[in-house]
Amino acid sequence: MGDRPSARKRVWYPGPVDSRAEILLQDLCFGEGPRWHDERLWFSDMHEPAVKTVDLEGRMEVRFEVPGRPSGLGWLPDGRLLVVSMTDRKVLRMDPAGLVLHADLSALAGHDCNDMVTDGTGRSYVGNFGFDFHDPKAENRPAELVLVTPEGEARVVARDLLFPNGSVITPDGRTLVVGESFGARLTAFDVEDDGSLGGRRLWAKLERAVPDGICLDAEGAIWVASPLGNDVLRVREGGEVTHRVTCSQNAIACILGGPDGRHLLVCTSSTTRPEECRAQRPARIEVARVDVPGAGWP
Numbered sequence: 620m621g622d623r624p625s626a627r628k629r630v631w632y633p634g635p636v637d638s639r640a641e642i643l644l645q646d647l648c649f650g651e652g653p654r655w656h657d658e659r660l661w662f663s664d665m666h667e668p669a670v671k672t673v674d675l676e677g678r679m680e681v682r683f684e685v686p687g688r689p690s691g692l693g694w695l696p697d698g699r700l701l702v703v704s705m706t707d708r709k710v711l712r713m714d715p716a717g718l719v720l721h722a723d724l725s726a727l728a729g730h731d732c733n734d735m736v737t738d739g740t741g742r743s744y745v746g747n748f749g750f751d752f753h754d755p756k757a758e759n760r761p762a763e764l765v766l767v768t769p770e771g772e773a774r775v776v777a778r779d780l781l782f783p784n785g786s787v788i789t790p791d792g793r794t795l796v797v798g799e800s801f802g803a804r805l806t807a808f809d810v811e812d813d814g815s816l817g818g819r820r821l822w823a824k825l826e827r828a829v830p831d832g833i834c835l836d837a838e839g840a841i842w843v844a845s846p847l848g849n850d851v852l853r854v855r856e857g858g859e860v861t862h863r864v865t866c867s868q869n870a871i872a873c874i875l876g877g878p879d880g881r882h883l884l885v886c887t888s889s890t891t892r893p894e895e896c897r898a899q900r901p902a903r904i905e906v907a908r909v910d911v912p913g914a915g916w917p
Contacts, residue, residue, distance in 0.1 A: 637862045640851075640885055640905035644673045647902035649893075650886030652691045652703070652734060653832065654917050655876025660884050660904065663689035663702070666896040670702060673904060675877060683718065685711065691745065693737025693917065695769055701743060705731045710745065710767050722767040727775055729762050734832065734872075736786040736795070738916050741769030742814045744776070744795060746783030759801060766814045776816045777808065785833035785872060787841060788916040796822050796841060798830025805830060805841060805854070823858040832872020832886065837914040844870035844885060851885055853909075864907045871902075875913025883907045 648666040655661075659674045661682075668688045673679045687704035694700055700713040701721055708728045712721035724732055728747040737743040749762030764777040764786075777783075781802035788795050788810070795816060796807045803825045809818035828845035835841055836853070840861065843852045846869045853862035864883060871886040888902040896902065 638864050638907045638909075640864055640866045640883070640887075640907040642867060642903050643675070643677050643884070643906045644679055644904040645902075646900045647671075647904070648900055649871075649888055649891070649896040650902045650904060651832070651872055652689070653872050653874040653884055653886050653904075654692045655874055655880075655882075655884070655913070656694060658878075660874070660876060661692055661700075662886060662904070663692060664902070665690060665705070666893050670700075675882065675906070683713070685718070688731075690733050691735025691743075693735055693743050695737070695741040696739065701735070701737060703732045703735050703745060705733065708732045708747070710735070710743065710771075712771075720771075722771045722773045724765050724767070724773055727763060727765050727773055729760060732765075733783075734785050736788055736917050738788045738792055740792070743767040744786055744788075744797075746780070746786065746797065749780075749782060764797060764816070766816075768814065776814065777819070780806070784831050785844075787833055787835040789835065789839070790915045796833070796835075798833050798843065800829050800831060803829055805833070805843070807856075822856055823854050825852075825854070825858065828852055831870070832874075834874045834913060834917065835915040836875060836909075836911040837880075838911050839914075840911070842873050842875065842883060842909075844873045846871055846888075846891065849887075851883065862909070864909070866905045867903065868901070874917060875909070880912030880914075881909050883909045 652663045687707040691703040708725040710722040730748040735745045749760040761779040766776045782800040784798045786797040805822040807822040808816035851864045868889045873885045
């Protein structure tokens with residue numbers, strides 16, 4: 620299975636830099652799951668642990684806390700927010716009265732749950748670590764992708780993924796692409812009418828990069844944040860890298876947003892270790908302008 624990314628040699632992607640991101644917000648613990656919604660960026664400050672928002676002027680607001688550490692975010696068609704609670708392996712739902720259980724994945728997910736993508740019908744796909752990522756002695760194990768229906772029913776729809784992380788769904792709802800961090804690849808599936816996944820195939824093999832958070836644009840290319848370096852790469856199916864945006868520190872996750880969908884917003888951090896994140900608060904939100912707007916989900 621190979622080394623986990625934190626154990627690998629730090630690398631820099633070769634080639635020209637198309638643009639450099641500017642810092643929008645700093646003094647965060649560890650940003651994850653960025654989503655553009657309601658004219659602002661929503662994200663999980665995982666190790667604080669809280670869900671926060673920030674607008675393009677840098678005005679930040681703490682929305683609510685998630686004791687089990689928040690990660691992936693999504694919305695049901697009626698506007699209710701879903702959030703992954705990592706350590707207890709649940710998806711929570713923000714109802715008018717507060718956070719409630721939407722789905723319990725503890726019997727389905729091999730380890731801490733992580734990122735999530737929610738489509739326009741309210742179906743959510745949740746990845747997990749597969750093993751204790753923060754224990755250097757833990758054996759790397761493959762993990763599952765779990766489907767959660769809008770009603771909160773859950774089942775495994777893909778197995779043997781090497782640390783399934785950020786995912787995207789195409790605008791027609793028919794294709795899901797997931798980043799396998801420890802496989803250094805993007806893997807595609809056909810989405811069936813009932814939400815099941817089939818037709819598994821390689822979408823792109825990545826060189827000098829490890830996919831963490833990802834997002835899709837209107838030309839079908841995927842922006843890939845790679846925590847091995849400071850770069851966010853725009854990748855076409857097959858693996859061609861067309862653009863490169865460089866940040867001030869390691870790129871963790873990204874989303875296309877803003878009024879015209881052409882703001883690339885990136886969660887960055889100089890460390891992934893929870894104790895260092897809480898002590899140093901090194902994480903930032905950075906932003907760059909790009910040519911092609913976002914599409915699909917998230």
